[in-house]
Amino acid sequence: MTPTDPEPEDASPPTRRRPGGRTARIRRQVLDAVLAELGEHGYDGLTTDTVAARAGVHRTTVYRRWGDVGGLLADVLDAASDDDWQPPDTGSLEVDLTALNQEIQTALTAQPPIVTALIAASFRSEKAAHAQQRLWEDRYARCEIVVDRAVRRGELPPHTDARRLLIAATAPLYHHLVLLRTPLDPQLPGQAARTAALAAGAGAFAELPSASDA
Amino acid sequence: MTPTDPEPEDASPPTRRRPGGRTARIRRQVLDAVLAELGEHGYDGLTTDTVAARAGVHRTTVYRRWGDVGGLLADVLDAASDDDWQPPDTGSLEVDLTALNQEIQTALTAQPPIVTALIAASFRSEKAAHAQQRLWEDRYARCEIVVDRAVRRGELPPHTDARRLLIAATAPLYHHLVLLRTPLDPQLPGQAARTAALAAGAGAFAELPSASDA
The missing domain is CATH 1.10.357.10 (Tetracycline Repressor, domain 2)
Incomplete structure (x- = not known):
């Protein structure tokens, strides 16, 4: 992957058929990179470019799918609900x-x-x-x-x-x-x-x- | 007051003897300007220069006394305690x-x-x-x-x-x-x-x- 070679994953039919496939993997890589950058540098150190670089994903992939830092953060927060967390059940x-x-x-x-x-x-x-x-x-x-x-x-x-x-x-x-x-x-x-x-x-x-x- | 003519109020003996005098007045002007700028533009619109301009105070006065935006905000918050506020006393x-x-x-x-x-x-x-x-x-x-x-x-x-x-x-x-x-x-x-x-x-x-x- 080079800086002038945006990934074509959105246009790839196999990706569309496998929601746990490449698209999901790239999302996970990018959101993990957002969390790591945020933890290390805070909001002020967060840019779509640093996130793309850390995730090993082309910057235009990030721009296209998430738009900006706000979009990245929003997706991190939305992804946090994609779990099966349940509250404690101790009987009291x-x-x-x-x-x-x-x-x-x-x-x-x-x-x-x-x-x-x-x-x-x-x-x-x-x-x-x-x-x-x-x-x-x-x-x-x-x-x-x-x-x-x-x-x-x-x-x-x-x-x-x-x-x-x-x-x-x-x-x-x-x-x-x-x-x-x-x-x-x-x-x-x-x-x-x-x-x-x-x-x-x-x-x-x-x-x-x-x-x-x- | 011109941009190249910092106010000498800190060196003026009468100011030192009157805590409610010029020093206090300038502090009030500057802190009011911080509040007005913050209310209108939020933190991102807040700079020592815009505060100085709004307060009608020389920018070096602001730099010297408050240092930076953080110092200005801290003084706004500290000044908020300089009041005689008391909690309600209704009997219940x-x-x-x-x-x-x-x-x-x-x-x-x-x-x-x-x-x-x-x-x-x-x-x-x-x-x-x-x-x-x-x-x-x-x-x-x-x-x-x-x-x-x-x-x-x-x-x-x-x-x-x-x-x-x-x-x-x-x-x-x-x-x-x-x-x-x-x-x-x-x-x-x-x-x-x-x-x-x-x-x-x-x-x-x-x-x-x-x-x-x-």
Whole structure:
């Protein structure tokens, strides 16, 4: 592959018939290169050219398929939903939420800081911001089963707003680790989970609005 | 004032004796210009030159005193603590927290989006990040009296971790409005306040660690 010889993979019939084939492989190479560049250099070091070079893919392939850095970041975030991740299922709401928060804390404090770099990038690119929103929406939607199961076990009242409960449980992790930038606190995942579980038990997330008393 | 005639205000004895005088006035002009430029053009449109021009101050004054864009943003954030802001005091923990959250929601959804632009800038500049941390630390420290008062009124047990309660109450606002970018929800301030108050009543922020049951 030379700089003046764009890859013709999009026009190649075998590629079209094999979604796990060359097109998928090139996508994986390019998205891996985005993650590696982002982890090493942050958003400011990210260009379609450096990504193409690292991926061993022609630059026009990157331009044509992803457009710009925002398009690359958006595809990284969209690709993150192409998995079979499921939330923890331990038989207890508080323990499920604690385990979920531990996953979030691990992701937000990992080195290289890929997840926080993607969040930071979402302030630079509208495309990345929308993809980041889609990813969170996907993750929170998948987590609703944690609340549904607690309702079925009788741990929570039937009309519990799962999304509000999940936000209450997880928001302190993001607030501390992304915005306040406080040092890692091993107790935080469990404390935030316990807070949300206690609030839920006290009716904080009841869906029927019985509280206009504020 | 001409481009080749830096202002000599730092060397002028009367300025040194009057902290509310020329030095303070120039600082105010420059910081107002930073806010205006940030609101109109965001971080990417912010340069020491455009700030100096807008403030009607010589560019070398800006270079000498603030160094760079990060220094300007840090001083904007530090200056935000130079006020007599106090948290609401309504006689009820939940109502105090609701009013506090309404202030946060108003700030995070204001147009031009100065507060969110400053938060976004904190991902671009270490100086701005540290100043943003100092500002939040100042605000949360000032808010602890809300919890102290609730303890004195008997609304909360004596050993309540004020900071954890305040984070639980406010984190959903930041999570929704800064990270998840969900549409403004007028119920959110009250719901997040009520959640934290209910959790507090259920012992979620008790300082003596009686819960190692996760």
